[in-house]
Amino acid sequence: MTRDFDPRTGYDANGRMDPKAYDAILLASFGGPEGQDDVIPFLRNVTAGRGIPDERLEEVAVHYRSNGGISPINAQNRALKAALEAELANRGIELPIYWGNRNWHPFVNDTLKQLAADGHRKVLLLGTGAYAGYSACRQYREDLGMGLRETGLEGVVEVDKVRQFFDTPAFVNPFAEGLRDSLEAVRAQLAGRGDTAGRIKIVFVTHSIPMGDANAAGPAAEHGNRDQNLYTAQHLAVAKQILAQVPEADGLEHSLVYQSRSGAPHIPWLEPDINDALEEDAAAGVAGVVVVPIGFISDHMEVLWDLDTEAKDSCAELGLAFSRVPTPGTHRDFVSGLIDIIEERLLDENGLPRRTGRITSVPGGPWFDVCPASCCVKPALDGTLRPTIAGVDSEVGVPQP
Template identity: 80%
Template structure:
C-alpha cells in the first residue's frame, strides 16, 4: 500500500442507545429490514434497560477518540479525528457530511473490529460506500480502511499485561474458599457468528491453507500468543469458547457457548476460571451482560471462582499501538511511511491494507452470496422470530 496524505481519520463503531427512549429505535436500526416485532426486540432491550437504557459503547468511543487525539498531539500528528456510528447517533453519514464540510477529502477509516469477518471488516467498508453514495459524496471524499489489528501489539499487549492480575484474583478466591490447589482454567471468549460467515472470513487463498475457519484460527493464534507471554499461565489448561449467538436455532453458529462450556469445566474438576474476552476491544453491553452477568452467574451456580480480564479500552498500549498503525498509512514529507515496518505478533499477520476480492462475503446457508443487509455485529445479538 503506497502511503497517502490522509487529511482526516474516521473512528467508526456500532453505536448504542443513551437513554430508555432510545432503546427500541436503536434495536430497530440494528435489525432494519428483518421485520422483527417490537415485543421480540424487548427481549434484548432488557440488557439496556437494566443499565438505564444506556449502552457503554458510546462513552467508550468518546474516551477512545480523546485518547487517540492526545496521542496524535504528542507525536505531532495534526490530522483530525472524527467519530461516526452505524446504528445510533452520531450516524456515520452525518459524520461524512461534516468531514466534507470541513474540507477533508482523503479519509482513513478506523473500524472497531479487530478480526476478519463480514461484520468486523467488510460491513464497515460497505456501509461507508453506501454512505458516500447516500450523501452525494461519492467521488468527492475518498475513504480507505485501516487494516485489521487482531495480531498487533496494540491489541494483544493489554491482555498480556492484565491476565496475571486476574489469575491472582482467582487464586485468592480459591484460597479463601479453602481450595488453594484448585484447578484453574483460562477461558478465551469471542462473539459467535454463523458458521457460514466464519467459513467465508478472509480470502480463499488463505482459507484454503487452514484446518479450520480463519475467524477461529485468528482467535486461536491470539490466545496462544498471550499464553506464551504470561509466565503465570504456564501449565494451565485453556479453551476458546463463544458468546452472544442469536438468530434461528436452525442456523449453525460457532460453538460451544461459554455457559455450556463452564458446566463441562465444572464437571471435569475445574475450580476457577479466568475469562479473557479476546473478541472485543471495550467493555460494551455484551461484555457486561453476557460475561459479567450471565457467565459470572453461571460460575456462582457451579461453585467456580471467576475473574474477567479487562478489554483493551483506552489502555496505553492499545492507544499507542493504534496510532502506530495509523502512522503506517500516513505519508511523510518525503513520501515514505512515518513508521517503517508492519507490526504483527502472530503467523497469520500482518493483515492486508486492501482487502482481496471475495474477502469476507456474506453467504447464505447453502454457500451462495446473499444481499448484505442486517448482519450480526459485536454489540448486540437479537433473537429472531
C-alpha cells in the first residue's frame, strides 16, 4: 500500500488518512428501545419518511414486545464501550469514549453537542458495522455529516471515521472459536439421537439488503469477480477465512444465506432467506446445522429473534440439530483488535504514529479511511445527497465536510 500522504489533503492514494492528535472517540450504533413505551417511537425513527402506519409497525414491534420492549443492543453497546475504555487504559491511551445512536437515545446529535460542550474538537468515529455498504458504513458517515450541520458544529468539530474491520483477525477469530464449539454441540445432539454419521452443514448468515444497495457498494474486483457484488464477496471471504482456522470443519458443506429482509415486496433483496434455505437443506438430507451470524458484531434483536427464535424453530420443525455461534460482542480479541484499528489513526506523545502497520487477514482489506466520492451512494427520498464525513468530494478532491 502507498504510504505517501498528500499534505494538501491528509490522505494517500489508497484512502488512508494521516494519523492525528484526536481528543475523543465516538462509538456510533443503530440504537434500540429500552421499554414498551419506546417501541413504536423507535420504529417511527427507523422508518422515518416512508409513511408506514403504526398498525404495520406493530407487526414488527412483537419482536421487541416479546422481550419486554427492550432491545439488547443498547446494553451491548454499553458493555462494548466499557471494554474499549478498559483496553485504552491498559495501553495508556487517554481518550474518552462517547456513544451516540441513529434511532434512539443517546442520539448522535445530542452526543455531538456534548462532545463540543466538553471541549473536544477532533473526534474519531467507530461505527458498529463491519462491512462496506450503505447501512454499515456510508449511513454512519451521513449521520455525522447531517449531525454536524444540524447542530451548527460543522467547521467547529472535526469527525473522521476508522476503517471497516470485516477483514481483521479481531472480527474473524471470535467466530472461528465459536464455530469449533458449535460443531461439537451439534455433533453431540446428533449422537444423542443415535445419528453419529449425520450430515452437518455450516450456514453463514448476514443481514439481507436491497440489490440496489449491494450493487452501489461496487463490484468485487479485488476478489477476482466483477459479476458479484462487494457486500456478498466480503462475507464469502470472511467465511472462507473462518473455515481455514477450524480443522474440525474440513469437508463440511457451507453456504451464505440472508435474514431480516424488510421493505416493499417488489424491490429485490439478497436471497435466499435462511428459513427457506433450511427447508432445502433438510430436504437434501442435512441432519444438523451450525449457524454463524457473520453479519453482526453483537447478539442484538435481529440475532435473537430471526436466528435464536425463528431459525431455531424452523430447525425444530424440520428435525435439524441446531447451534448458533456467538457474535464477537466483547470477546477479548475483538475488543483488543478494535483498539488496534483506532491506534492506526493516533499519534503518540512524541507526535509519531502509534501503529505503522495495518493488520488484515481477509482479501479486500484494509478498507478506506477516506471513501471514494461514489462509494455506496444512496440518495435521500427527495433525490438529494446528504452531507457526509470521511469521504472525498468529487469536485474538489478533498475530504468532506
